Amino acid sequence: MKIILRLFLFAALIALGVWLWFVFFPGPEKIIRSQLTKLARTVSFSPAKGNLAKLASAQNVAGFFSTNVEINLNLPGYAPQNFSSREEITQAAVGACSVLSSLSVKFPDINVTVAPDKNSAIADATVEANLSGQTDLVVEELKFTFEKSGGKWLIKKIETVRVLS
Numbered sequence: 001m002k003i004i005l006r007l008f009l010f011a012a013l014i015a016l017g018v019w020l021w022f023v024f025f026p027g028p029e030k031i032i033r034s035q036l037t038k039l040a041r042t043v044s045f046s047p048a049k050g051n052l053a054k055l056a057s058a059q060n061v062a063g064f065f066s067t068n069v070e071i072n073l074n075l076p077g078y079a080p081q082n083f084s085s086r087e088e089i090t091q092a093a094v095g096a097c098s099v100l101s102s103l104s105v106k107f108p109d110i111n112v113t114v115a116p117d118k119n120s121a122i123a124d125a126t127v128e129a130n131l132s133g134q135t136d137l138v139v140e141e142l143k144f145t146f147e148k149s150g151g152k153w154l155i156k157k158i159e160t161v162r163v164l165s
Contacts, residue, residue: 029112032123032146032153039064039155040105043093047101047132058093062086066147066154074160075140102132121146121153124161 026034042061045054071083083089096103107125114121123144128137141161146153 028114028118028121028148028153032112032121033110035064035146035153035155036107036110036123036125036144040107043096044103044105045097046104051097054097055094058097059090061093062090064155065089066149066156069156069158071158072160073142073158075138100132102130104130119148120156 039061042057042064045057065086067086069084069086069089071081071089073081075081081092083092106128108128110123110125112121112123123146125142125144126139127142128139130137141163143157143159143161144155145157147156148154
């Protein structure tokens, strides 16, 4: 009976160790999903959010991107948007805060593929954006290219996925 109890405690200790390893050292896929979720929360704001809080969030958006970022967005009903620096991204975020009274962004499904070298990854995601004053959601497929730089996963490229129709 004592041996069974010891084996059970040993197995529980091993399970706890494995669980702690995955909590403190998550895989790249989990980190990238977390980054995209944080990005969505950072760019989203409600009408109740103050102007200073919106401005602070807009300033934080650039931290998700690498210095040599390339963004090409072609959303139906909107003019094409192209950005090639963190400063342009910050200006666009500040501009959105000043023009819109609310913005809600979500990435409901994120599929991550990490390169064999573990220093780059591709994330395919659907973006759902609800702009103030509009009843319809803006839904679009985006392809994110991530690179690992200084221990952080940063967005290097975003492009709209062309859907065959």
